[in-house]
Amino acid sequence: MSHKMMLPFILASLMAFPSLASTDLVTKASAENKQQAQHNQVRESEFKATEKQLKALKAQLVEQRNTLQARNDQLATQFSENENTLARLEEKLRLDTGSLGEVFGVVRQNAKDLQAELSTSVTGADAQSYNNEIDQVVSATTLPSMPQLTALWKAMEQQIVASSQLKMGTVSLIDGDGIAQQIDVARIGAISLVGENGYLNWNGARQEAKVFTKQPENAPTLERISSIEKGEVLSLAVDPSRGVMLEQLALTPSLTDRLQAGGVVGQIILGLLAVGMIIALVRGVSLTITHQKIRAQLKNPQQPGDNALGRILAVYNKEQARSVEALELRLLEAVVDEQAQLEKGLSMLKLLAALAPMLGLLGTVTGMIETFQVITQFGNGDPKVMAGGISMALVTTVLGLISAMPLLLAHNILSSQAENIRNILEKQGIGLVAEEAEKQLPATVMNSTMGNAA
Structure with missing residues (x-):
């Protein structure tokens, strides 16, 4: 085919191409619009489902709030009623007990004093049998019972008897190396404990003893106590302060300390x-x-x-x-x-x-x-x-x-x-x-x- 014959054909093809391109664009845009509409419809369904769930949750929370508010109102009313009842019962208790309240205060005060005394007394080594009952009286919020009052009386009596005794026994001694050992001791009333080397410092909380750092002249020992029990007359240094003077004696500087x-x-x-x-x-x-x-x-x-x-x-x-x-x-x-x-x-x-x-x-x-x-x-x-x-x-x-x-x-x-x-x-x-x-x-x-x- 000659060039003159092909030229009209090429021109005709170029004139038909624009209409074909426009048709493809319209078709593509319609497809995308349809797809977007479907997507929007799905999202709208999801939003409606979420809105429905939130409304249900809100209704549930409102119902729960109303329930709690009603419970709160009920408890407040009950609290007020309990307060009034308690006030009436306290007044009735005060009128019924009368002077027993003062007696209870006196009993508790004496129990506290005795508890403080027993916590540091050397009688804790062998002559304290009612500590639990005394603790119950001290911590009680009601009137003490008769067994508790009897135990308080017996504890006082036990201390009076122990204060007049010279009794042998055993205690746990902590030596200078911190090692505990059981040793024989002599209890001089409620004043002090005496070991083989002299006075012992008693710790009632731990139920153990230690040797005082410095002993006075003519300090009692087990050997001297045994001699006294046999009837011999000895001159011994007695500490009536229950260890206070012995502790001060340990703080007294020696001649070497003064020279230093x-x-x-x-x-x-x-x-x-x-x-x-x-x-x-x-x-x-x-x-x-x-x-x-x-x-x-x-x-x-x-x-x-x-x-x-x-x-x-x-x-x-x-x-x-x-x-x-x-x-x-x-x-x-x-x-x-x-x-x-x-x-x-x-x-x-x-x-x-x-x-x-x-x-x-x-x-x-x-x-x-x-x-x-x-x-x-x-x-x-x-x-x-x-x-x-x-x-x-x-x-x-x-x-x-x-x-x-x-x-x-x-x-x-x-x-x-x-x-x-x-x-x-x-x-x-x-x-x-x-x-x-x-x-x-x-x-x-x-x-x-x-x-x-x-």
Whole structure:
């Protein structure tokens, strides 16, 4: 087919294509509209079903609310009626009981007092049989019954009887390692429990005992209690406070605790006291020996010995040929030398006696500074926080005074003893000089007489 013949056919096809495309679009749009309508119809059915369910649920909730409201109104009415009934019954009870209410109050108060007493009393070890009945009386809200009143009376009677008994028994003891063991004890009335080593601290809540940290002098023991039961008369320390005084005794500081509270300053003061007492002891022994030797030398002046007076006599024998003035000076020199030996160490003793209270004052000032620092940091609400500084301030002052007094006394005694020995030496030296002067006086008089005659 030639190109001229195909051209009309192609033009005819192009003119027919637009009408075909329009027909497809209309068909597609109609199908989609129909599908959308079906979808909308399904959704509308679902919405109506949901609306129906919600209406049914609302009706159910409204019915439930009405039921609860009616129940609430009924309960409120019943509550009001019960309140009125209760008020009438209480008034009737008050009128019927009369003075029994006061009796009930007295009974409960006494039961509470007895309960508190039994909770800490050592009679809990073997003489408390009515604790449950007493607890029932204390916790009761109605008038006590006759068995309860009888139990209260018997419990009081039991405590009265137990307070007059010295009875042996066994209790659970907690030792220092926390191990419980059964031991034999003696109960002294309602005051205390006594074990092998002394008083025991009774814990009524746990039904166990512990040994007090510190025991008093002449504390009772099982052995001493047994001796008393046999008729022997012993002097024992009794704690009538039921353990309060023993607990305070444990808090009482010992001498070691007081010395430790003095700190470094207190230790220095004690060191000075020890050094001073050693010096005083050595010098006291030395002066005593010297005085005894001098007394022995006085009985035998012709034979000078190795002692202070003997050395004075030796100087006299050696320098006897000199003049009286020269002999006096030699003897004075010997006395001064002996005096230096007699007073050796006394100046140090005096220095230590003066230094001890000064160190005590230093410890006092240091302790007060520490106390004020603690107050600055923690305030003054708790005295225990300030106890360390205050203890140091007081203990060092006491230690300083205690150290100074024996040192001053020792210095005074030793100085007096040295002075007595020096007086003896001086007196003997003066006597020797006087004796020598008397010997030389006749020769001088004779020489002067012969000179006058010539």
